[in-house]
Structure formats: structure tokens, C-alpha cells
Amino acid sequence: MTNSETNKNRISVISIFPEYLAPLELSLIGKAREAGLLEIVVTDLRDFTTDIHRTVDDTPYGGGAGMVMMPTIWGEAIDQSAANSEAEIHDLVILTPAGELFTQAKAQEMSTCAHLIFACGRYEGIDQRVTDHYRSRPEFRVREVSIGDYVLNGGEAAALVMIEAIVRLIPGVIGNPASLEEESHTISEAQLPGALLEYPTYTKPPVWRELAVPEVLTSGNHGLIQKWRREMALARTRRIRGLTRE
Numbered sequence: 001m002t003n004s005e006t007n008k009n010r011i012s013v014i015s016i017f018p019e020y021l022a023p024l025e026l027s028l029i030g031k032a033r034e035a036g037l038l039e040i041v042v043t044d045l046r047d048f049t050t051d052i053h054r055t056v057d058d059t060p061y062g063g064g065a066g067m068v069m070m071p072t073i074w075g076e077a078i079d080q081s082a083a084n085s086e087a088e089i090h091d092l093v094i095l096t097p098a099g100e101l102f103t104q105a106k107a108q109e110m111s112t113c114a115h116l117i118f119a120c121g122r123y124e125g126i127d128q129r130v131t132d133h134y135r136s137r138p139e140f141r142v143r144e145v146s147i148g149d150y151v152l153n154g155g156e157a158a159a160l161v162m163i164e165a166i167v168r169l170i171p172g173v174i175g176n177p178a179s180l181e182e183e184s185h186t187i188s189e190a191q192l193p194g195a196l197l198e199y200p201t202y203t204k205p206p207v208w209r210e211l212a213v214p215e216v217l218t219s220g221n222h223g224l225i226q227k228w229r230r231e232m233a234l235a236r237t238r239r240i241r242g243l244t245r246e
């Protein structure tokens with residue numbers, strides 16, 4: 001049983017920079033929250049510190065540059081986030097450049113989770129025992145996730161990217177169901193190794209800076225348009241992704 005058929009989806013985000021998550025109030029995600037389709041709870045990791053300096057990091061065992069986030073503080077924050085949710089399973093997402101790559105297929109899967117918890121680290125990341133501990137608890141599913149092969153300063157921007165990709169797939173969130181339906185071809189193809197890129201799109205005016213809209217699109221011949229779009233998608237896919245298909 002998936003959550004979207006029963007409860008409201010909850011997303012928790014834990015960070016030392018909760019203000020970084022302010023965009024979650026805006027646009028599509030903000031409207032989904034207002035409509036009661038989705039609950040987003042942003043927590044300041046420093047609320048779980050116990051010392052006067054509100055310390056969340058310490059030097060790495062074994063030496064090396066930078067600081068590592070302490071498992072004690074993260075454990076308290078994640079436990080509270082789970083305790084405040086009615087979900088039976090908590091999907092803990094730990095952002096890291098060393099994680100499995102986030103894809104459309106994973107966004108689709110995560111859009112059915114009752115309670116997603118995003119752990120946004122900073123510095124050199126979070127003590128590995130946080131991942132290992134929650135993997136040993138049956139009420140948690142733990143994934144270490146990367147949004148791409150480049151290094152960010154922390155997990156917050158990666159969490160924003162993932163949440164945007166996930167939330168638009170929750171039933172009822174997108175205002176225009178046709179745009180998701182049309183995309184369903186793309187979604188199923190995006191999961192295949194030979195994914196097809198989108199064809200180019202045009203709107204008015206018919207000529208702009210001496211560039212005309214391709215004639216086929218104004219022909220009214222829908223069969224020809226479909227064939228042209230598929231050919232453009234294939235050509236673009238070969239050119240950009242270097243794939244040889246069909």
C-alpha cells in the first residue's frame with residue numbers, strides 16, 4: 001500500500017541552514033502544502049545541540065582536512081522527526097556526492113513514500129555511523145543519494161532539487177494533468193538505458209529575429225508532426241548523449 005492512496009505525504013528536512021529551504025514555500029510546492037496534499041517540516045539541526053556553542057561538528061578520526069558532523073546530534077534530530085510522524089516507514093535520504101544517482105525512476109518511487117526525511121549535511125559530511133545505525137532499524141529505509149557528479153558545499157540545494165522532482169509527481173499536485181500524461185511517455189523512457197530527450201518546442205511569434213518556426217508545426221498534419229518530433233528527439237539524443245538507437 002502506498003501512502004498517496006491513504007495519508008498525506010510528509011517531507012522532513014534537517015539542516016543547519018533552515019533558511020536555505022525557504023523556496024519550499026513558493027509556487028507549486030507552496031500550493032500543494034496549502035491544499036493539504038503535502039506537509040513539509042524543516043528542522044534546525046542546532047536545536048539538538050547541548051553545548052553553549054551549539055556545536056554540530058568535530059575533527060575527523062584518522063586525520064585529514066575539514067570537519068565531520070557528529071552522529072549524536074543527527075541521531076536526536078532524526079529520532080524526533082520520526083517520532084513526530086504517524087508513518088510506519090521512514091525513508092531517510094542522506095545527501096552526499098558519494099551516493100547513488102538520483103533519477104526520474106527514483107523520484108517516481110519516492111513520490112509514494114509516507115515520510116521522507118532529508119538529512120542535509122555540511123562540511124565534509126555526516127559520520128558514517130548515522131547511515132549504518134538507521135539501516136539496522138526496521139522502521140527506516142536509508143539511501144545515500146547524489147544529484148550528480150559535481151561537489152556542492154552541502155546537501156540543501158540537492159534536497160531542493162529532489163523535492164521539486166518528487167512533489168510534482170504526487171497525485172493532485174500538478175494543476176494540469178495533461179502535462180503529466182503527455183510526459184508519461186517520457187517518464188517511462190527516462191527509466192530505460194536508451195532514454196529519449198525531448199524534441200524542440202516553439203510558440204508565437206511565427207518569425208523571431210529572422211528565425212521561422214519549422215513549417216511542419218504549422219501544417220496542421222498531426223501525423224507528420226508526430227513523426228517530425230520523434231525524429232528530432234532521436235537526432236538530439238544521438239547528438240547530446242552520443243547514443244545510437246534503432
Ligand code: JFE
Binds near residue numbers: 095122126155
Ligand atoms: C554534503 C562535501 C567534499 C562533501 C562527503 C555535505 N550531488 C552532490 N554533490 N554534492 C553533494 C551532493 C553534497 C551533499 C551533502 C556535501 C555535498 N558536502 C560537502 C565536500 C566531500 C564531501 O564528501 C557536505
